[in-house]
Amino acid sequence: MTDRSEAAEQPGASGQRLTTRQTAERLGVKPETVYAYVSRGQLSSSRAPGGRGSTFDAAEVDALARRTGRREPSSATGEQAVRTGVTLIADDRYYFRGVDATELAARYSYEEVAEWLWTGELRPGVRFTAPEQAVAAARRAVGALPVHCGSTDRLRVAVVAAAAADPLRFDLSRDAVLGGARSLIPTLVAALPRVGGDEGPGACGDDGAVGGAAETGGAREPGGAADPGEPAAPGGAAASVGLARQLWPKLTARQPDEPSLATLDTALALLIDHDLAASTLAARVAASARAHPYAVVSAGLGVLEGPLHGAASGLAHRMLAEVLERGGAAPVVADHLRAGRRVPGLGHRLYTGEDPRARTLFSLLARIPQAAQALAAAHDVVATTARDATLHANVDLALAVLSVASDMPAEAGETVFAISRTAGWIAHALEEYGERPLRMRPSGHYTGPRPPQPLPPQ
Structure with a gap:
């Protein structure tokens, strides 16, 4: 004591x-x-x-x-722990800079929560805009990809193109990093193609105002979305339109309703950060080497694509679609177990109960009539598996309900995850830039043949 x-x-x-x-x-x-x-x-x-x-x-x-160079403490399992003031996970809850993250996401927009995570200050009504030059470069690069490429492929290419268009990317001062982040995130959204139609003038996600400034608009009500009637910013930008509304047509051809937009916006805010996940650790390693923010985001995206991380929601989407097709969870769960596969969307190593992100999204999805069937299918999956072991729903299952109910492709959850988590990677990069350079370099434990060994024969 x-x-x-x-x-x-x-x-x-x-x-x-x-x-x-x-x-x-x-x-x-x-x-x-x-x-x-x-x-x-x-x-x-x-x-x-x-x-x-x-x-x-x-x-x-x-x-x-x-x-x-201060030494980092070790966790209870003996693994190295990294000091951070961004996110705390404790007692089946998680906090952004000490504030309950689910309460923040329910009350404020994605952009407002991102600003809180970056600066510790709340800027009601803040909106991010994309520089025209960066958007044009990102769209050209994304447009050159094969049609079969997935959204994460497009986002990785868009980040590289946006970096090439920014001559100030090597400025690691706090103001420069924040300015770049506020422009990069909407650039990534704008670079994605619309679902079921071509990009056109005035479409959501069109080129933003030059400079990547954070514009202000009306703050949303608790759990709600920004006013859909807000006028577009000069130059064809949708600066006064929240990021969720810009992202929606990149995920589905279905016209959005306000409860669905609010749910997407809340999902974006909930997913911004989640402590030292694998992609966040990769981002911090890049920042430790003083890579510029675009490279930090590229490092995070590279790890995010794994099936055990950002792509997990796609597996849950396919499972839910099959449950709906076959009329119940029992045969689908049985097939997964028979094949030796884990049932997607269940359990989380950091929570003993239900993932608080899933709980928040489920409550919003319950207000959307067209989500009723997918939501019932998700509950059926949880109830079916509970007969043998208590596995609670995680955020991947909640994202799957949103994507299935909204006629989104299976990879939509991964897209939401990647766009959202970009802000978290930037928050961790800002922290890491203030630490000793190259501190995140563990020593290897060599297990190969002891030298000296003879040269291999030709």
Whole structure:
């Protein structure tokens, strides 16, 4: 148990003061090492009020951490853990900068939640716009791909094209990274082809305003979408139209209704980040090497395409479609188990109960009449598997309900995941840019033949 005298940070004349224990934790060292830093002149200390222990200037401690490279703590399983102030997952809930993520997603739009994650500030009504040059370059690159390419292929190519169109991409200052992120995300949406029709003037997702600025519009009501009657921004941009409305025609030819748009917007906000997922770790490794933000996003997209990560919702989509076709979950679940496959959309290693993201989306999907059959099929899957083991629904199953009910292709959930998570990768990149460069380089444990070995024969 932490002693009360060590529990709180103490303000002082030079700014925030840390106790010895807090200083050791921030540096990733033992308390004895802290006093070694003092003796070597690398840290200065002052006596705490009342004469008990020493205190240290927080800014000086952080500067030392950047110079020396603080060691990351280990998790309960012995794996390396990475300090982050972005997302916390605890007690079957998750939080963005300390605020319940499901409550944020229910009240605010995707863009507003992204701004909160990046800056810790809420900007009601914020909208992201795409630079015309970046959109044109991304569309040309995406248009050159074979027709059979999937959405993640298109997004990876679009990121590279947008990067090539941005001569300031190597500026890693905070303002530059944020400006680039606000323009990149709508550029990715604009680069995707419309479903069931060609792109045309005035279509959702057309070229945005030059500069990638974050424009403002009306804040949405809780669980709702931006006003569909808002006028387009000058130059044909849909700057006052939320990202969910721009993305919808890239996912389905069906005309959107307001509950469906609100559900898509909430899904985007819920999926922005989820701690150190595989793609986020890849993004942080790229940022540790001081790769520019576009390259960070490319690293994340490369990992996201795996069937155990972003593509998992596609497997759940196909399963739900089969359940609807065959009239029940029992034969479909049986076929999966007979083939030695996991039933998609069930269970999550970080939650003992239902995934809070799935719970939030299911409540919204219940308000959409055309989602009733797919939602019932999802509940049937959960109930069928519960006969042998309690496996709760995860967000992939909820995304599958949305995509099946909205006549979206199986890969639609992966597209939503990729667009949404781009903001999370940027949030982690911003953190990593403030750390010691190349700190995320583990040492290999060599298991090959011991040298010296003879040269192989010709």
